[in-house]
Amino acid sequence: MPALDEKLLAIYDEVLSRNPGETEFHQSVHEVLDSLGPVVAKHPEYTDAEVIRRLCEPERQIIFRVPWVDDSGQVQINRGFRVEFNSALGPYKGGLRFHPSVYLGIVKFLGFEQIFKNSLTGMPIGGGKGGSDFDPKGRSDGEIMRFCQSFMTELSRHIGEYTDVPAGDIGVGGREIGYLFGQYKRITNRYESGVLTGKGLTWGGSQVRTEATGYGLVFFVSEILNARGESFDGKRVVVSGSGNVAVYAIEKVQQLGGTVVACSDSSGYVVDEKGIDLALLKEVKEVRRERISAYAEARGGSGASYVAGGSVWDVACDIALPCATQNELNGHDAATLADHGCTIVAEGANMPCTPEAVRAFAARGVTFAPGKAANAGGVATSALEMQQNASRDSWTFEHTEERLAEIMRGIHDRCLETAEEYGTPANYAAGANIAGFTQVADAMLALGVI
Template sequence: MNVNTIINNLEAKHPGEKEYLQAVHEVLESIETIYNENPQYEAAKIIERLVEPDRILTFRVSWTDDEGQVHVNLGYRVHFNNAIGPYKGGLRLHPSVNLSILKFLGFEQTFKNALTTLPMGGAKGGSDFNPKGKSDAEIMRFCQAFMLELWRVIGPNTDVPAGDIGTGGREIGYLYGMYKKLQMENTGVLTGKGLNWGGSLIRPEATGFGATYFAKEMLAVNNDTFKGKTVTVSGFGNVAWGVALKVTELGGKVVTISGPDGYIYDEKGLDAEKIDYLLELRASNNDIVSPYADEFPEAKFIPGKKPWEVKCDIAMPSAIQNELNGEDAKKLIANGVQYAAEVSNMGCTPEAIEEFQKAGIPFAPGKAVNAGGVAVSGLEMSQNAMKLNWTTEEVDAKLHHIMSSIHEACIKYGTQSDGYINYVNGANIAGFIKVADAMLDQGII
């Protein structure tokens, strides 16, 4: 395999799809050596088959607002790879949604799901619809119109969508209600459902909890703990909330949250009252964080900037792709950061990752760190199939075990001869081997 040749061919076929090409390039660089050491992969053209999705569904979504005006959005579902199980991945509702972003997310999801060891393939979907500022009735009409197209290609043994940015419990409820009516069955095909109709305990916190468990393992390798550590976090939705809860429980201190308007610096750290306020704030406005400083005057609001200029021990980007760049990484390193754990999907640019690794800072990628969300989605699928519910303690214990296992896989495949753990290589190689070997077993299809 020649990485540059494959990337050049993909660029020619998919011009302008920068996020997708970035994700593919990172994985190919990590697996190049092991791929070339195993000629069976090349003989079956595993890479050429793996980098292209199995299929892409694109459709029109027409809906009416409360004034009776008709609106038209684009809907997507990208089935990337189902070698190890039904397609699994979220539905993102955000104006930035396009095919490049969904292909990158579906590609990443394939390896992330493989790392969990649960039988789930990779997929992603969504729409350029913006739920912000819409009434409940408008969101219901959009979700119902969206599901009128999607229901034909999903099912408990085919494709199990979940929530993502812009798609929370309310949206999942409306989507599931329409699916159930159309399919005339109650099989729990979407995850992230309400607790009173098939959802799993700790699902809203799962991504943040899982990320913190993974970071806890990173620290333990260095005989270190969260106790007394200062942590910077971006975003302020469910993921940041989950991180803040678990970091605080483990003795650390989260001092930042952020939104499109800037970031909050709270030197005292987020306590239980402040953490609860995060979700209230998110539900009541269009993602701006400045009201936090009005509610808690000891905190400072810094407009138009990112939190990576704040001195910290651990950086945990938790918002969106490419939110932390090379210059941000340099600032963090100059301020003495000791660890970086990418909670958002591809939250760091290649330049940022290079800076962390060059400085010897342990850096772990999103496909490993944020796998807790999809892991608990997989556990929700299991509970639905068995028609039962596990307790919070049971789900949390299983999540903790899964995240520890993912960390062990990263250690196994990512430890270099000099002792540095290249978590990027470890995660990519572990996920690739599982998917590639399954593809070999199943023939050329």
């Protein structure tokens, strides 16, 4: 990793010693601190008041047991987490992830990223994240319901519309949010619709919330292209993943004139030179819940091919959108993309590019948009859902999508302007880190030593 400013290095060393073994959290902290050298030089008050050191320590870390009974009558035990990281700008806001890889370090990395992502939206929301090492794959609806009810029985005492507002993430979609909200309502005897976001449209949810992260990602890339005097017309795009973010990123790219030629899942990837058939992809992944190979099989002789394993980043493209999971795109992948003519990489997932990949993009002149800026559309629309819940209102799809597009334009412009102000023009990563940090840091200074 590159060397840090001396004052920031001392903070990073403390993070390492206080949080042993949490490699994802270490990586996310270093990535932010790496951008803050010019900030602390210009604003010594941030280090004098230990704002950065305080920012790296969560306000609250909650770990709890989640016992539940499977369909065979066997008691299962999982571990639940909620890291309430920073509430300087508003109630903690961030998703819940249900996946076997979840442990405290993953949740802290996600929560730390969420602080700056939420700040960039301009909405009054703090940063937090949660989840469990529970794996919903292969589980029946009854098992998932019983797990969610047990999980919420403990989590309910820590959340509320003015305290902490969870949402979905990997493994937590509309079904899980429904079970979680039902249990919260049962426990509290209140219809507190603002306590969770990602709800169904008939019971307090928002239009565009399902599409928001993928759509927002593409809106952000569209602004990058606009700044260059270009558009999506004629652009080849590769998307990793085939979950919610990937599917709706593909949809919006197609609406704006681009061609998505490849996507993936954990088993491999498909290449479809005619462009991904979105209706078929949705049927395979959202209805049939099958592997991506089923897409190629269904396309038959139309030219779609499936590659087991391997890297989707081997497919030549103009724009790459990593939308699967953290650290999925490494330095070798970054070099391959650049060699094949890729000029823009924008993160749809949280920290999918390794530090080596980010450095390779910079060295090869590839524009890189970090997740805290590019994928902020999901949490921005969650905040719009909270706004509608608070006013007992419901907006149209068109109005909500326009608000999302407006927020993503604002994030793009803040990143560019801030990067320019601090001497790193056109560096979206530095601009996002600094703009997100300064807003939170100023609020923390105003609130005193808390």
